[in-house]
Amino acid sequence: MRPCDRRVPDGIVVAAPLVRREAPAGRVTLVHQPSLQTVPQGVTPVVMLDIASWRPRVAAVDVEHHARALEAGSVLVLPRLAFGIEADETRFLDVRWSDGKAKNISLEGQAIKGARGAADDLAALARMVGRFAADATALVGALFPRYAAHLLRARTSYRPFGAAGRAVSWRKDDTRLHVDAFPSRPNRGERILRVFCNVNPNGEDRVWRVGETFEAMARRLLPHVRSMYAGESAALAALHVTKGPRSEYDHLMLGLHDRAKADVDYQHGSAQREIRFAPGTTWICYSDQVMHAASSGQFMLEQTTHLPLSALYEPERSPLAVLERITGRELVRRNAT
Numbered sequence: 001m002r003p004c005d006r007r008v009p010d011g012i013v014v015a016a017p018l019v020r021r022e023a024p025a026g027r028v029t030l031v032h033q034p035s036l037q038t039v040p041q042g043v044t045p046v047v048m049l050d051i052a053s054w055r056p057r058v059a060a061v062d063v064e065h066h067a068r069a070l071e072a073g074s075v076l077v078l079p080r081l082a083f084g085i086e087a088d089e090t091r092f093l094d095v096r097w098s099d100g101k102a103k104n105i106s107l108e109g110q111a112i113k114g115a116r117g118a119a120d121d122l123a124a125l126a127r128m129v130g131r132f133a134a135d136a137t138a139l140v141g142a143l144f145p146r147y148a149a150h151l152l153r154a155r156t157s158y159r160p161f162g163a164a165g166r167a168v169s170w171r172k173d174d175t176r177l178h179v180d181a182f183p184s185r186p187n188r189g190e191r192i193l194r195v196f197c198n199v200n201p202n203g204e205d206r207v208w209r210v211g212e213t214f215e216a217m218a219r220r221l222l223p224h225v226r227s228m229y230a231g232e233s234a235a236l237a238a239l240h241v242t243k244g245p246r247s248e249y250d251h252l253m254l255g256l257h258d259r260a261k262a263d264v265d266y267q268h269g270s271a272q273r274e275i276r277f278a279p280g281t282t283w284i285c286y287s288d289q290v291m292h293a294a295s296s297g298q299f300m301l302e303q304t305t306h307l308p309l310s311a312l313y314e315p316e317r318s319p320l321a322v323l324e325r326i327t328g329r330e331l332v333r334r335n336a337t
């Protein structure tokens, strides 16, 4: 289960890229390319894990290796880990199940949202998405046992629409490089860990661009993010714009999200690389840390999990720690975390 990787001088793990290869039955499979992809210095690393179970047994040495790679801002790619869609669930791989209003279909607790259909169908759809939630949660727990007791499972989303081509504002345009930050849900430095799986039935890859490391991005863009106004946090909470007070950390993360998306020169000119996730591929990253953009692809499942900094191996690599180092001040009141 060791990733196919090497250590480069700055300690960043890089991995062999995915390569599509025709199997005898005409099916496309993924293999590790023997030679290493040339990765621009300072760009998000990719680490491939040869794991084909949602509940793998992982050696202790590998557990720490994978966790440290993840916390360093890598994308962990599991090209042999497909989500099992039952025969009678393939009908859900269709945009007609969307209610046409929400961007995604989502499961929060037992409630399926953003979907339309007969009650029986929606219950079956909820079971499918719920099974992915259970699988993704089990995977994170098995890969990172140290995290298990601290995981806070959040929304599970099923994304039937194509990643590109939707008419959205630049701020909501996820085809632009960004880190995840939520305007209405301040997290005060808590991590956003996401598990994704491409379930496209037509052989279509999910394609991402990933950008430079979080610290490089923050050092470049933070000078362009305005400071919080006096009383801004209390006003947003009082007006119910946010659920709870927005910390300065949350403010800066939103500012970085917006600044990166709004800056066309940054989008095209910053260091970046493309990653193609074939159908049947699962991948994991801290999406509050990895600069990412969904270029194309359709039909994906995603599980969001939150994690306190205290659960990390290296909290000093977290976005909160990086931003506090750059700004030289506390960005979250510690008694509020």
Ligand SMILES: [Fe+2]
Binding pocket: 174, 178, 179, 180, 287, 292
């Ligand atoms: Fe995102």
